[in-house]
Amino acid sequence: MNALYPLIAVVAAYLIGSLSFAVIVSRVMGLNDPRTYGSGNPGATNVLRSGSKAAAAVTLLLDALKGLVPVLLVKMFGERFGLGDSTVALVALAAFLGHLYPVFFGFKGGKGVATALGVLLGISGWLGLATALTWLIIAVFFRYSSLAALVASIFAPVYYVLCNGIVWNAETPITAAIVVMAMLLIWRHRENIQRLMAGKESKLGQKKADAGKPEAAAPRNANKGKRR
Numbered sequence: 008m009n010a011l012y013p014l015i016a017v018v019a020a021y022l023i024g025s026l027s028f029a030v031i032v033s034r035v036m037g038l039n040d041p042r043t044y045g046s047g048n049p050g051a052t053n054v055l056r057s058g059s060k061a062a063a064a065v066t067l068l069l070d071a072l073k074g075l076v077p078v079l080l081v082k083m084f085g086e087r088f089g090l091g092d093s094t095v096a097l098v099a100l101a102a103f104l105g106h107l108y109p110v111f112f113g114f115k116g117g118k119g120v121a122t123a124l125g126v127l128l129g130i131s132g133w134l135g136l137a138t139a140l141t142w143l144i145i146a147v148f149f150r151y152s153s154l155a156a157l158v159a160s161i162f163a164p165v166y167y168v169l170c171n172g173i174v175w176n177a178e179t180p181i182t183a184a185i186v187v188m189a190m191l192l193i194w195r196h197r198e199n200i201q202r203l204m205a206g207k208e209s210k211l212g213q214k215k216a217d218a219g220k221p222e223a224a225a226p227r228n229a230n231k232g233k234r235r
Contacts (some may be wrong), residue, residue, distance in 0.1 A: 019104065023076065120159075142159040146211060
């Protein structure tokens with residue numbers, strides 16, 4: 008039976024991660040399916056484009072919790088079941104992959120930023136806070152959520168390795184899991200990278216349809232001029 012515990016933990020983490028809260032919260036709050044507007048991504052940033060800050064905040068919180076809770080549970084109670092750092096790493100990846108490829112939603116999920124943050128908070132509160140602060144700094148200065156996510160994902164494994172022996176003891180399986188998550192986050196943001204390079208990425212608070220289209224304001228200004 009002990010040999011089954013890691014498998015049970017990993018499967019449970021994946022199923023929890025497969026709960027697409029962007030879709031669930033939108034349905035409960037009577038909003039359009041986030042997969043049908045904006046970027047089409049079922050995540051908090053796209054839910055924000057619906058105009059409901061409350062729905063976006065709830066989505067962000069629940070997406071983070073589904074990464075945090077499985078990791079915390081294994082760390083807190085796993086030892087009595089023989090679950091060590093390798094299982095923590097696998098559970099972290101399983102919850103993250105559940106968000107990216109949710110079995111309950113046709114394996115079409117979000118980009119995993121909030122869930123990855125929850126995982127990092129579960130591994131270490133300080134690691135999660137450092138990564139979140141990195142995201143916030145980039146987002147405030149550059150106003151690109153995608154750029155903030157990319158920079159934060161790159162710095163997360165760097166923080167984990169650099170602070171080894173100072174804030175925590177870096178474990179190889181967990182280091183590998185964080186690196187894999189960072190690589191997957193970058194891969195999931197590949198279209199955002201292309202838009203950033205082309206100057207067409209939408210900024211925070213800007214509707215997707217308006218991104219990269221400053222000329223859209225020209226006709227309105229021209230009409231105003233004619234009226235005068």
